[in-house]
Amino acid sequence: xxxxxxxxxxxxxxxxxxxxxxxxxxxxxxxxxxxxxxxxxxxxxxxxxxxxxxxxxxxxxxxxxxxxxxxxxxxxxxxxxxxxxxxxxxxxxxxxxxxxxxxxxxxxxxxxxx
Amino acid sequence: xxxxxxxxxxxxxxxxxxxxxxxxxxxxxxxxxxxxxxxxxxxxxxxxxxxxxxxxxxxxxxxxxxxxxxxxxxxxxxxxxxxxxxxxxxxxxxxxxxxxxxxxxxxxx
Numbered sequence: 534x535x536x537x538x539x540x541x542x543x544x545x546x547x548x549x550x551x552x553x554x555x556x557x558x559x560x561x562x563x564x565x566x567x568x569x570x571x572x573x574x575x576x577x578x579x580x581x582x583x584x585x586x587x588x589x590x591x592x593x594x595x596x597x598x599x600x601x602x603x604x605x606x607x608x609x610x611x612x613x614x615x616x617x618x619x620x621x622x623x624x625x626x627x628x629x630x631x632x633x634x635x636x637x638x639x640x641x642x643x644x645x646x647x
Numbered sequence: 648x649x650x651x652x653x654x655x656x657x658x659x660x661x662x663x664x665x666x667x668x669x670x671x672x673x674x675x676x677x678x679x680x681x682x683x684x685x686x687x688x689x690x691x692x693x694x695x696x697x698x699x700x701x702x703x704x705x706x707x708x709x710x711x712x713x714x715x716x717x718x719x720x721x722x723x724x725x726x727x728x729x730x731x732x733x734x735x736x737x738x739x740x741x742x743x744x745x746x747x748x749x750x751x752x753x754x755x756x
Contacts, residue, residue: 564742575651575734575746576691589743624690634679634738638690 535560537639539625545645546615554610554642556625562637563630565608567600570622570641582608583630615646650674653735653747661755664725668750670735671717677737677745680711682720685732685749694720694733725754 538557546552558565564583568576578592582602590600597615602608612619622643626636653670660666672680680697695702697709697718708721718735732749739745 566743568744573655573748575736575748576744578743578745581742589741592743628742634742635681635693635696636744638692640690 537625537627537637539639539642541642542640543643545647547647548615548617550615552612552615552644554623554644556608556610556639558606558625558627559637561629562627563605564628565602566626566636567608567610568624568626570624576624617646620644620646648673649747650745651735651737651747653750655748655750657751657753659753659755660725662725662727665721665723666725666752668720668733669717670747672737673716674737674739674745675716676739678740679738680718681736682709683734683736685734691734727754727756730754
């Protein structure tokens with residue numbers, strides 16, 4: 534079946550601009566996660582949704598970052614006033630739900646802030 | 648200090664060799680552990696979960712030592728296709744996975 538999909542695959546933006554990154558989880562998966570991966574590092578947790586609500590947003594670095602999942606399926610990660618330090622690969626993952634720990638990752642969006 | 652620490656490598660081994668990676672975790676509340684594999688410019692993919700009793704999947708064996716807070720991955724009979732970065736992962740039950748920085752493996756012909 535279809536895996537996690539993310540769009541766009543690449544995004545180049547200028548410092549100070551606003552960007553939206555989209556994630557479409559595996560059908561039926563109720564849990565959705567956003568991570569950020571910088572070169573040479575492992576993914577770092579940003580936020581976790583269970584259904585429509587953000588169950589844990591402790592990884593969001595500051596208030597320029599915000600994510601929504603209004604219908605419990607697709608999620609959008611929003612970054613305001615982008616900075617060069619925001620450049621990274623943004624990964625989305627999903628898992629079946631409360632009792633399942635295995636997370637399945639999408640291909641990521643490579644964000645470059647110039 | 649990072650919560651999950653791994654030797655970054657690279658580990659350069661010939662085909663057919665046995666190679667072992669270790670990783671340590673600092674949060675004693677960690678409950679679940681995994682190894683993920685990540686190819687260059689690709690997403691991480693789950694390789695295997697790690698259980699206290701140890702578990703094996705073909706050429707891959709994972710071990711967990713809770714007392715010493717370390718996790719290991721053993722790969723036997725290495726193949727060229729095993730070349731990748733191996734990420735050690737811990738989960739405290741918050742569902743937010745904590746990744747190590749990865750260990751790079753290069754299997755050479």
